[in-house]
Amino acid sequence: xxxxxxxxxxxxxxxxxxxxxxxxxxxxxxALKKTRLEMDEEGVPPTALREVSLLQMLSQSLYVVRLxxxxxxxxxxxxxxxxxxxxxxxxxxxxxxxxxxxxxxxRPLPPQLIQSFLYQLCKGVAHCHSHxxxxxxxxxxxxxxxxDKGILKIADLGLGRAFTVPLKSYTHEIxxxxxxxxxxxxxxxxxxxxxxxxxxxxxxAEMVRRQALFPGDSEFQQLLHIFRLLGTPTEKHWPGxxxxxDWHVYPQWEPQNLARAVPSLGPDGVDLLSKMLxxxxxxxxxxxAALDHPYFNSLDKSQF
Amino acid sequence: MELDLQNPLTxxxxxxxxxxxxxxxxxxxxxxxxxxxxxxxxxxxxxxSLISQVKFAYNLDPFxxxxxxxxxxxxxxxxxxxxxxxxxxxxxxxxxxxxAAKMINSDLSISLSNLQRExxxxxxxxxxxxxxxxxxxxxxxxxxxxxxxxxxxxxxxLLKIEDPSVTQCLxxxxxxxIFSVQQELKLLEYKxxxxxxxxxxxxxxxxxxxxxxxxxxAITSCEYVDKDTLSECFGVMQEMTREGYGLSLDASxxxxxxxxxxxxxxxxxxxxxxxxxxxxxxxxxxxxxKRRRLNGFCDNDRTFQISQxxxxx
Numbered sequence: 001x002x003x004x005x006x007x008x009x010x011x012x013x014x015x016x017x018x019x020x021x022x023x024x025x026x027x028x029x030x031a032l033k034k035t036r037l038e039m040d041e042e043g044v045p046p047t048a049l050r051e052v053s054l055l056q057m058l059s060q061s062l063y064v065v066r067l068x069x070x071x072x073x074x075x076x077x078x079x080x081x082x083x084x085x086x087x088x089x090x091x092x093x094x095x096x097x098x099x100x101x102x103x104x105x106x107r108p109l110p111p112q113l114i115q116s117f118l119y120q121l122c123k124g125v126a127h128c129h130s131h132x133x134x135x136x137x138x139x140x141x142x143x144x145x146x147x148d149k150g151i152l153k154i155a156d157l158g159l160g161r162a163f164t165v166p167l168k169s170y171t172h173e174i175x176x177x178x179x180x181x182x183x184x185x186x187x188x189x190x191x192x193x194x195x196x197x198x199x200x201x202x203x204x205a206e207m208v209r210r211q212a213l214f215p216g217d218s219e220f221q222q223l224l225h226i227f228r229l230l231g232t233p234t235e236k237h238w239p240g241x242x243x244x245x246d247w248h249v250y251p252q253w254e255p256q257n258l259a260r261a262v263p264s265l266g267p268d269g270v271d272l273l274s275k276m277l278x279x280x281x282x283x284x285x286x287x288x289a290a291l292d293h294p295y296f297n298s299l300d301k302s303q304f
Numbered sequence: 305m306e307l308d309l310q311n312p313l314t315x316x317x318x319x320x321x322x323x324x325x326x327x328x329x330x331x332x333x334x335x336x337x338x339x340x341x342x343x344x345x346x347x348x349x350x351x352x353s354l355i356s357q358v359k360f361a362y363n364l365d366p367f368x369x370x371x372x373x374x375x376x377x378x379x380x381x382x383x384x385x386x387x388x389x390x391x392x393x394x395x396x397x398x399x400x401x402x403x404a405a406k407m408i409n410s411d412l413s414i415s416l417s418n419l420q421r422e423x424x425x426x427x428x429x430x431x432x433x434x435x436x437x438x439x440x441x442x443x444x445x446x447x448x449x450x451x452x453x454x455x456x457x458x459x460x461x462l463l464k465i466e467d468p469s470v471t472q473c474l475x476x477x478x479x480x481x482i483f484s485v486q487q488e489l490k491l492l493e494y495k496x497x498x499x500x501x502x503x504x505x506x507x508x509x510x511x512x513x514x515x516x517x518x519x520x521x522a523i524t525s526c527e528y529v530d531k532d533t534l535s536e537c538f539g540v541m542q543e544m545t546r547e548g549y550g551l552s553l554d555a556s557x558x559x560x561x562x563x564x565x566x567x568x569x570x571x572x573x574x575x576x577x578x579x580x581x582x583x584x585x586x587x588x589x590x591x592x593x594k595r596r597r598l599n600g601f602c603d604n605d606r607t608f609q610i611s612q613x614x615x616x617x
Contacts, residue, residue, distance in 0.1 A: 050406075
């Protein structure tokens, strides 16, 4: 690790601590992620090898944070640990939205910027999904920004374990509550790429509103937030919903007008948002289809 | 998620196909600049013959073998300076097989220790781990190799074949061809997708000749395929497989040393610069491989289906 000079701790990633660091030889600023992936007498554990090489493959996309290299470092017990070295970006979408809500100069995010960020987000998500990988923890903190270039990149793919079709069951407790899809909240054991699209919808709305769309503080409250806006789901709109493991009897709310939740968003944007927030995962728009939605017609796609 | 060479993206759609085509060059060895005198050539020869030795001794998964040869080739094309030590090929083989086994999720530990014992080169586990690390960083952890197998299903889908048994036959034959030509230096200059398309065309040419021109048209009209490069690669590959399969058909019971040397000489004269390396120690072994595979192919019930197809057309 002598190659790097640690500058500051910048956060806790899915894998562990993340440091901003400088590569001494080149001066390049990088993000160092210490992993819990330890070598044993068999060398690199197969799961680590597969996960890191998957990350390496995904990070070929411009819209996924680039994995620059992997370093082996001996820890105190003499066991080598893996450090992932990523490109460093100085801000994330959460900080960016916060800076537009509070501080000296509160103002909405420019509509073209929202459009561009959402397009890049869908590109990155489509890339992951086309490689058979779910992110499962998309949230503004995990979307890093290059403000000068207006580029958005998906980070922290750590838990985005690959899935095979048919989908396997996964453990719960993954997505931060606010961005968590209703099927996950209701205890569905088979979930798919649609969970990420729900999160994308929530992030889209949050960019427009500058505050979270569904800020629940418990799983139950989270569901109530969703139901109050979109109406309590029924078998008619979401076949099978009442047989989900954690389904209960809920207050019956009628769907509200979604446009009122995102007042500054035009009709195309509202239409796209409503397709991302469909209750039935099978009906929810895919990342690839979202890229072709009329909301993006006014965007110059040649730059991406 | 373990690596499946035939489906490296783990999806069953073709959504990931564009990025496979976009990134395949990163997974290509480029050994063309090798001079026959290059020490790496002799390492490659030794390594490949060692790998095929283990393959037969322990009946290894052919995809595992393919992947480890891919690692060896990519490593050698990136590593310019190597100590001229006799054991380098051996430790490289052990590390490549070990990493490939981890990627594919199979347990090789017993075969690997046996190999080392029989081979007379035994490495302590620390040295092997060190070599694994060198291999990983040289390949920049890009261990999910994009190989010709990644494209085979996609190209087959372009042919719009209705009968699944025909699809199976073609895929089987094309895979055999891909396995059998992996050590040909001459083919390393072509991208994995080009190898896949050529192998499929060879298979069609052999098994369902009447559909050849329509299949050729379907594949060459694919946006990712360069027509000229494909036809060049197809030509080279056809010559190779014709030699290989022809030889085994003519002398199905045994291949004499003389015949192999004759073939050797032909190859040397037709491809002067690679001749020296393709006539290495692994060469007779390879023709055996082809013969065994071909026999296996005729034995199974697919042969019946193939003859039917040919009659129908």
